[in-house]
Amino acid sequence: MLCFPATIFAQQKLQQINIILHDQSYLATFGAIPDETTSEGLRIQTHLFYVEQLLRNAPTSKLNATQKANRSVILDMLQDYILAGKFPTNKDYPGERRPCFIDADGNICAVGYLLEQTKGRELAEAINVKHQYDFLLDMNEPMIEAWAKEYGLTLEECAMIQPAYGNPPSYETSYADIKTGYSVSSAVFGGANFAINLANLSNRFKHNSSISYLGLIAGTGQVILGAANIKKTYVEPMINGGEVTTSYKKQNNLSNINIALGVTTIVSSTLNLVINKKNSDKRNAFNLYSYPNYNNSVTMGLSFTHRM
Numbered sequence: 001m002l003c004f005p006a007t008i009f010a011q012q013k014l015q016q017i018n019i020i021l022h023d024q025s026y027l028a029t030f031g032a033i034p035d036e037t038t039s040e041g042l043r044i045q046t047h048l049f050y051v052e053q054l055l056r057n058a059p060t061s062k063l064n065a066t067q068k069a070n071r072s073v074i075l076d077m078l079q080d081y082i083l084a085g086k087f088p089t090n091k092d093y094p095g096e097r098r099p100c101f102i103d104a105d106g107n108i109c110a111v112g113y114l115l116e117q118t119k120g121r122e123l124a125e126a127i128n129v130k131h132q133y134d135f136l137l138d139m140n141e142p143m144i145e146a147w148a149k150e151y152g153l154t155l156e157e158c159a160m161i162q163p164a165y166g167n168p169p170s171y172e173t174s175y176a177d178i179k180t181g182y183s184v185s186s187a188v189f190g191g192a193n194f195a196i197n198l199a200n201l202s203n204r205f206k207h208n209s210s211i212s213y214l215g216l217i218a219g220t221g222q223v224i225l226g227a228a229n230i231k232k233t234y235v236e237p238m239i240n241g242g243e244v245t246t247s248y249k250k251q252n253n254l255s256n257i258n259i260a261l262g263v264t265t266i267v268s269s270t271l272n273l274v275i276n277k278k279n280s281d282k283r284n285a286f287n288l289y290s291y292p293n294y295n296n297s298v299t300m301g302l303s304f305t306h307r308m
Contacts (some may be wrong), residue, residue, distance in 0.1 A: 025046050052075055054160070055075055089103050090165040099164055111136060111162050173244075186226075200268040219262040223263060227259060
């Protein structure tokens with residue numbers, strides 16, 4: 001038997017969309033529970049559509065004719081509200097889903113909308129003053145009980161309608177620092193390649209091919225170092241639908257410098273080797289000549305000349 005810490009269950013409860021139905025609506029609709037990538041709007045609409053169908057299919061034999069008619073009207077209003085898709089946002093409880101009767105932008109919750117449409121905005125705002133982030137079953141408001149009874153609903157059914165809202169999406173960007181090991185290795189390769197480039201341009205080492213071969217090795221190493229440490233921007237989706245972006249701009253700038261310096265060393269070393277080869281060919285000369293021998297016949301000869 002698996003045992004889970006109470007804190008895990010508590011955290012799961014904080015992220016459920018409804019205090020009674022939990023995430024049953026999303027599971028029934030999509031076959032999975034919502035996660036941090038799930039759209040907030042989709043999650044709310046899925047829940048409300050699910051509850052609407054539950055209430056339409058619930059037995060109403062205990063209701064009188066007026067209550068049945070009112071209930072039908074209320075559920076039609078709920079459908080209009082769902083399709084409009086203008087839901088409030090919980091801005092005051094970070095990391096926790098909470099009901100929000102009316103938010104700071106004037107967006108009203110599903111139960112609040114039904115009250116507003118049937119009893120007026122003034123009543124909805126009066127409830128919001130006292131119970132903005134309260135669960136309906138904790139409000140203990142006689143006016144809500146009377147309204148629910150008039151429109152053929154129980155308080156529990158009203159609580160089933162009431163969603164819990166997440167925080168507004170936030171989009172944060174952090175810039176990762178360059179790791180010490182990469183900084184040190186870049187400095188070592190950079191210093192070596194800079195020195196080699198100077199040597200390649202210096203007359204003192206003009207005919208020294210060993211410096212150029214060393215440059216090919218060091219330049220290639222710095223190019224590989226830079227290319228291996230280029231990182232893509234990492235985007236982590238959050239539970240509220242927002243994103244936390246980690247940028248590696250500093251490290252990638254250093255990587256581009258490493259690649260550029262390494263390529264420069266490779267090019268200068270290659271050019272130096274080509275120039276040295278041409279100079280070497282000019283210093284070494286091979287000549288083919290003929291001369292008469294003692295019996296007046298012609299003999300061929302080969303001479304090699306090396307100029308210092």
